[in-house]
Amino acid sequence: MDHASRRQVGLRSSVATLAVGLLVAGCQSPAEISLRREITGLRETIKQKDHQLVAQKATIDELNAQLAVARSISEEDLKRVFYPERLIIDRLSGGADYDGKPGDDGVTVYLKPVDKDGDVIKVAGDIRIQLFDLAAPPARNLVGEYFIPVDQVGQLWHGKLLTNHYTIKCPWPKPPDNTELTIRATFVDYLTKRVVSAQATCQVRLPPD
Numbered sequence: 001m002d003h004a005s006r007r008q009v010g011l012r013s014s015v016a017t018l019a020v021g022l023l024v025a026g027c028q029s030p031a032e033i034s035l036r037r038e039i040t041g042l043r044e045t046i047k048q049k050d051h052q053l054v055a056q057k058a059t060i061d062e063l064n065a066q067l068a069v070a071r072s073i074s075e076e077d078l079k080r081v082f083y084p085e086r087l088i089i090d091r092l093s094g095g096a097d098y099d100g101k102p103g104d105d106g107v108t109v110y111l112k113p114v115d116k117d118g119d120v121i122k123v124a125g126d127i128r129i130q131l132f133d134l135a136a137p138p139a140r141n142l143v144g145e146y147f148i149p150v151d152q153v154g155q156l157w158h159g160k161l162l163t164n165h166y167t168i169k170c171p172w173p174k175p176p177d178n179t180e181l182t183i184r185a186t187f188v189d190y191l192t193k194r195v196v197s198a199q200a201t202c203q204v205r206l207p208p209d
Helices: 003-027 028-070 150-156
Strands: 086-089 094-095 104-113 125-132 142-148 166-169 180-187 195-203
Touching: 086 180, 094 195, 104 125, 104 180, 104 195, 125 150, 125 166, 142 150, 142 166, 150 166
Parallel strands: 086 195
Antiparallel strands: 086 104, 094 104, 104 166, 125 142, 125 180, 180 195
């Protein structure tokens, strides 16, 4: 093949290549081109959001780690803080009339957290009270259960005239079968997460039939 023929073949190849390119470009409408650009933009946005989420998770994990360290309490720390080592249900706890009608409507519990020196202390924590009528059949011996979270416990403290205690009113859903009830109290110290509990019996007056 001479030089002119080779030149003509090369020209035809270039024209064909250009024609294919124009054909491919011509097959994409403006709407398709715009959609492709939008998809590319969304992919970039998603990639950026993924990076932000990874960074935020790392920050949250770091803060949780710092909180765990801040709340960890060693034995040396326990020697310097006040926390309840035992719980006392005051002897005045017992049946209470809340509506002024004959018979009791529940039990009022006077609760005293006591530290290692034997002093009653006002301390933050969760309180749980359970009332049992142990003489009743097993299916009916739980008279009532009452939970006071840490953010409400402070409102129940009475610290005047030597009456340092938490006062928890426990109205029962319905009167028990018997006049002697067992009180079980549990206190979870907010700072140390230590649990102390106590149990006592009390007398109640049943409403007339």
